Structure formats: C-alpha cells, structure tokens
Amino acid sequence: MEKLVIEGGKPLSGAVRIHGAKNAALPILAACIMAEGEITIENVPDLSDIDVMLDILKALGCRTERRGEQIIVDALKVCEHHIPEHLMSQMRSSIFLMGPLLARLGRVELYQPGGCAIGERKIDLHLRGLAALGAVIEESGSKIVCTAEELTGAEIALDYPSVGATENIMMAAVMAKGRTIIAGAAREPEIQDLQHFLNRMGARIIGAGTDTITIDGVPELMPCSYRIIPDRIVAGTLMIAAAATKGNITLENVCPAHLTSAIHVLKRAGVQIAIDDDIMNISSHARPKPVERIVTAPHPSFPTDLQSQIMVLLSLADGVSIIKETVFEGRFKHVDELTRMGADIRIDLSSAFIRGVPRLYGATVEATDLRAGAALVIAGLAAQGTTVVEQVHHIDRGYARIEQMLRHLGANIVRTSPVTTE
Numbered sequence: 001m002e003k004l005v006i007e008g009g010k011p012l013s014g015a016v017r018i019h020g021a022k023n024a025a026l027p028i029l030a031a032c033i034m035a036e037g038e039i040t041i042e043n044v045p046d047l048s049d050i051d052v053m054l055d056i057l058k059a060l061g062c063r064t065e066r067r068g069e070q071i072i073v074d075a076l077k078v079c080e081h082h083i084p085e086h087l088m089s090q091m092r093s094s095i096f097l098m099g100p101l102l103a104r105l106g107r108v109e110l111y112q113p114g115g116c117a118i119g120e121r122k123i124d125l126h127l128r129g130l131a132a133l134g135a136v137i138e139e140s141g142s143k144i145v146c147t148a149e150e151l152t153g154a155e156i157a158l159d160y161p162s163v164g165a166t167e168n169i170m171m172a173a174v175m176a177k178g179r180t181i182i183a184g185a186a187r188e189p190e191i192q193d194l195q196h197f198l199n200r201m202g203a204r205i206i207g208a209g210t211d212t213i214t215i216d217g218v219p220e221l222m223p224c225s226y227r228i229i230p231d232r233i234v235a236g237t238l239m240i241a242a243a244a245t246k247g248n249i250t251l252e253n254v255c256p257a258h259l260t261s262a263i264h265v266l267k268r269a270g271v272q273i274a275i276d277d278d279i280m281n282i283s284s285h286a287r288p289k290p291v292e293r294i295v296t297a298p299h300p301s302f303p304t305d306l307q308s309q310i311m312v313l314l315s316l317a318d319g320v321s322i323i324k325e326t327v328f329e330g331r332f333k334h335v336d337e338l339t340r341m342g343a344d345i346r347i348d349l350s351s352a353f354i355r356g357v358p359r360l361y362g363a364t365v366e367a368t369d370l371r372a373g374a375a376l377v378i379a380g381l382a383a384q385g386t387t388v389v390e391q392v393h394h395i396d397r398g399y400a401r402i403e404q405m406l407r408h409l410g411a412n413i414v415r416t417s418p419v420t421t422e
C-alpha cells in the first residue's frame with residue numbers, strides 16, 4: 001500500500017491550477033451513453049474514480065479514449081445493460097448509470113452500492129424518482145433490475161435534496177415523454193454543470209441551481225463537446241491547507257461563486273482571501289480564530305466534503321469551535337487520527353467540539369475515506385515532525401497526484417510504494 005510521507009511545518013507558497021470537478025465529471029460521463037456518437041469532455045481530472053467510470057462505460061459497449069484531460073466517449077454501440085458487480089462495488093457513483101441506461105435501453109441491471117465509510121448511503125430517493133417516471137424496479141438480494149418500456153414525465157418531490165438522486169432523475173427524464181418537475185432538488189454547482197451539458201446535447205432543462213428543476217422531454221440527444229467546471233472541493237482543501245500552514249498561495253481556474261460558504265468561514269477564522277475573476281489568493285499569518293458554529297448542509301451551506309479539512313484548521317485555533325455534521329452521520333472517522341496528532345476534539349452525536357491547540361505533532365495515521373484523507377494531509381503539512389498517511393488510494397479518488405500539487409506549493413511530501421520482492 002502506498003503512503004504519503006510529510007515533513008510538516010513549511011508554509012505553502014506559490015500558484016497552482018485547480019483541476020476539473022470529479023463530482024461534475026462522473027454524472028456527465030454517465031450521461032454520454034444517451035447520445036449515439038462521439039462526445040468530447042474537457043478538463044476531466046485524472047482520478048481513480050474516473051477510471052472506474054470509464055471501465056463501466058467500456059463494459060456497456062462504449063469506446064473511450066483519454067488524451068490528457070480530454071476524454072472521448074463514443075456510445076454508438078451501447079448494447080449492454082448489466083453493470084458488473086465488481087465495478088459497482090468500487091464506486092458508489094456507478095448508480096449514475098441508472099437514469100441514462102433506462103433512457104437509452106429501457107433496462108438496467110446493477111447492484112446496491114452497499115455501505116460506505118462515511119455512513120449509510122441509501123438510494124431510495126433514486127429508485128422512487130425513477131419509479132415515478134414509469135420504471136419498474138425489482139430487487140432481489142443486492143441486485144436491482146429496472147425496466148421501462150417508456151418513461152413518462154412526472155412531478156417528483158424529493159424528501160431530501162440528494163445530489164445523486166436529483167442528477168439520476170434529471171438524466172432519466174431528458175428523453176421521457178412530457179414534462180418532469182423535480183421539487184426539493186439539490187442545488188449544487190455540479191447539478192448546474194449537468195444541466196448545461198445535457199442542454200448542449202439538445203435537452204430542455206431549466207432551474208438547476210434552484211430547488212425546482214423542469215425538464216421537457218426531447219426525442220433524442222446529440223453528441224457535443226463540453227468543459228467540466230473546476231473542482232470546488234479541491235480548491236477548498238488547498239485554501240484550508242494554505243491557512244493551516246500560515247502560507248500564501250494563489251489558485252488559478254477556480255469559481256469563487258461555488259465557494260461562498262467556505263470563503264465566509266475561512267474569513268471568520270482570520271484568513272485573508274483576495275479574488276480576481278477565476279484567481280484567488282489565500283494567505284494567513286496568525287493563529288486561526290475559532291469559529292463558533294459551522295453546520296454542514298446541502299449547497300449553498302457549508303459542504304460536508306470540506307468538514308474534515310476545516311476541522312484541522314480549527315484544531316489549531318485560539319479557542320473552541322463547534323462543527324455540526326448533518327449530511328453523513330459517520331463522517332467523523334478522522335477525529336481519532338487527529339487526536340493522535342495532538343488535536344483536542346470531543347464528539348457528541350453529530351457535533352464536534354474542537355478546543356484549539358498551539359500545534360499538532362507528526363504521527364502515522366490512516367486515511368479512512370477520501371476527504372478524511374485530505375484532512376490528514378493538511379494536518380501533516382501543519383504539524384511539527386513527520387506524518388505518514390496510509391491508505392492513500394482513498395485520496396487518489398478525488399485529488400489528482402496530490403503530492404505533486406503540494407510539492408509545487410513548496411510542501412515537503414513524497415509518496416512511497418512498498419518494496420515488492422519477486
């Protein structure tokens with residue numbers, strides 16, 4: 001297993017370009033199977049989750065090609081409706097294929113994505129939405145078979161603004177007969193990106209970014225070219241890393257409007273942020289100020305995907321901060337690891353009470369999931385001494401070559417591979 005070895009205590013400095021958004025690229029790649037022809041997607045990050053999605057597309061009969069950050073998907077010959085269980089188990093986002101496969105082939109067979117390190121992640125809202133459009137859903141054990149001779153527009157009210165369910169329903173509805181209205185939709189920027197992509201293919205969707213999305217079905221979708229938005233969570237992670245190391249960095253290719261709540265919280269912690277169009281400068285010279293209360297919640301509130309990272313910064317603050325996690329119940333797995341680095345954090349149900357300490361100390365810690373792993377890297381960068389982060393494969397799901405990105409910003413970080421013997 002690969003590890004990241006970090007010599008902490010060096011302020012980050014310099015400039016780095018933010019790569020494309022994983023959470024936008026995954027549904028958009030899945031949506032490619034709805035057009036019979038070659039689609040070019042630009043700014044696709046080089047991540048293991050993207051590789052799994054490409055493997056699934058190939059298993060369904062697509063031709064895919066990667067040229068750097070450009071990916072070509074040709075779905076002309078899609079004929080397979082079964083998603084292999086071993087690919088399904090590697091990535092929860094394989095459920096994004098449900099809507100598009102139903103729309104294209106009228107049938108999809110897949111498996112429950114199963115448990116997850118950050119808590120129970122149900123798919124009931126996805127299934128209920130697809131059923132409302134006319135899909136017949138049969139479950140036996142972990143296998144799910146959805147069929148639909150014809151999908152028909154419907155009014156669907158989501159009990160919770162699930163990002164994935166909103167996207168799956170949007171994709172299933174684009175070629176359904178008539179109008180679909182999703183009320184209580186998620187408002188994340190990635191949903192707007194999906195709307196822009198689908199409309200570029202000829203769909204008729206309005207409202208993404210608000211809580212009501214209206215989709216007027218069209219008979220077919222056309223191939224197109226599209227550029228993915230920058231990854232707001234990667235940008236937010238680096239902003240927090242700059243603050244935690246008392247650094248001064250410039251991020252290029254960012255969309256500040258997608259980071260409003262994170263910018264607000266960082267400013268409350270005393271971090272200086274200057275914005276010029278798609279360029280952002282982040283600097284910090286003093287110990288962070290505590291932030292009385294942060295509540296993670298669906299966009300535009302503070303994102304759960306930055307919760308573990310901001311906890312590292314607040315662990316170093318001059319006072320007590322509270323973070324309440326409302327999206328994923330199990331998302332405090334990084335706390336034990338941070339405690340071993342000297343942090344003073346107490347968990348009570350879904351809230352973390354963080355008493356700032358003057359410094360963290362290097363330790364060997366384990367990344368338990370993607371964002372927890374990123375948080376431990378930030379902790380290692382800020383800590384005194386050497387930190388070893390194990391289970392790096394979690395981090396590779398969402399940060400392209402994180403060690404190169406951070407070395408570019410002056411960090412002392414290397415990836416080590418185990419020595420293999422024949």
Ligand code: UD1
Pocket residue numbers: 022023024026093120121122123124125126127160161162163164165186190298303304305327328329
């Ligand atoms: C997406 C993001 C993930 C982010 C999350 C919340 C992608 C690929 N992933 O995940 O990085 O952390 O949004 O911003 O875009 N729920 C149900 N039933 C469902 C679906 C969801 O109860 O059918 C619950 C989940 O258990 C969770 C909450 O809703 O507690 C939020 O989940 P959701 O918004 O669906 O997140 P994902 O789309 O899985």
